Amino acid sequence: MLTVLFSRFRLVLLLLMISFFSSGCSIIESWMPDEVDETKSWSASKLYAEAKASLSEGEYESAIKLYEKLEARYPHGAYAQQAQLETAYAYYKFSEPESAIAAADRFIKLHPRHANVDYAYYLRGLIVFPARKSIFEFVFPQDESKRDPNSSLESFNYFNELVQKFPNSKYAKNATVRMRYLRNKVSKHELHVARYYMRRGAYLAAIDRASYVVEHYQQTPAVSDALLLMVDGYKKLNQPLLAQDAQRVYDMNKIKFHENVFYQEESVIPGIPNWIKPED
Secondary structure, three states, rough: HHHHHHHHHHHHHHHHHHHHHHHHHHHHHOOOOOOOOOOOOHHHHHHHHHHHHHOOOOHHHHHHHHHHHHHHHHHOOOHHHHHHHHHHHHHHHHHHHHHHHHHHHHHHOOOOOOOOHHHHHHHHHHOOOOOOOOOHHHHOOOOOOHHHOOOHHHHHHHHHHHHHHHHOOOOHHHHHHHHHHHHHHHHHHHHHHHHHHHHOOOOHHHHHHHHHHHHHOOOOOOOHHHHHHHHHHHHHHHOHHHHHHHHHHHHHHHHHHHHHOOOOOOOOOOOOOOOOOOOO
């Protein structure tokens, strides 16, 4: 009986202590002064100017917070629209691609007929565009054809949507150059898979993959190697006539394969369009 009473007493004491500390924390918090928001009285132009300055200085997290405050307080007008677009760019530079894509998609949804909506389409492709080589990769080079091509395909599709919807956009040329690079990159990956099948002795699978490269990635450097792989594969399968056909196609286009020189490095990124001039 005493054990039961003692247990109940401990439980009541514990509950009283929890209640005391909870109320005590509330009292302490009530004594603490509220954090002062120096931006509370800022105008839309002031918020935008400060956000833009942070963006220019590489303070991307600060820029994002200011852009979001601007849009929350002044949701209508040119400043909010500009902030939405630059928020997407800031997230991209801050290495948060999911948030950057979401912000660009939101701008496209809210302003489908905006004069600068083409940049939002362009920016989506740029956000998932394969990153440039790091110093480590230059010292210890890796075969890029072995990498997952999903980001390249996603970037290509975003750029392609821009070019299809806005063929006269000032970003279309840059997007087209990047698309050419991405096609080369993905075709090399497909060729790498075909070579893997060849090494494994899966000659038919290798030929199918190489044939896919020839059919879907014409005018890329990988096509010549794909045709030679098909020649070798057909010989392995004892199909001399098919091997001769593949060799003939290769011989007929040999000069073209060697003449084609394609973009291999990331091109210059166009700047963010700006349609307002903030006041001091």
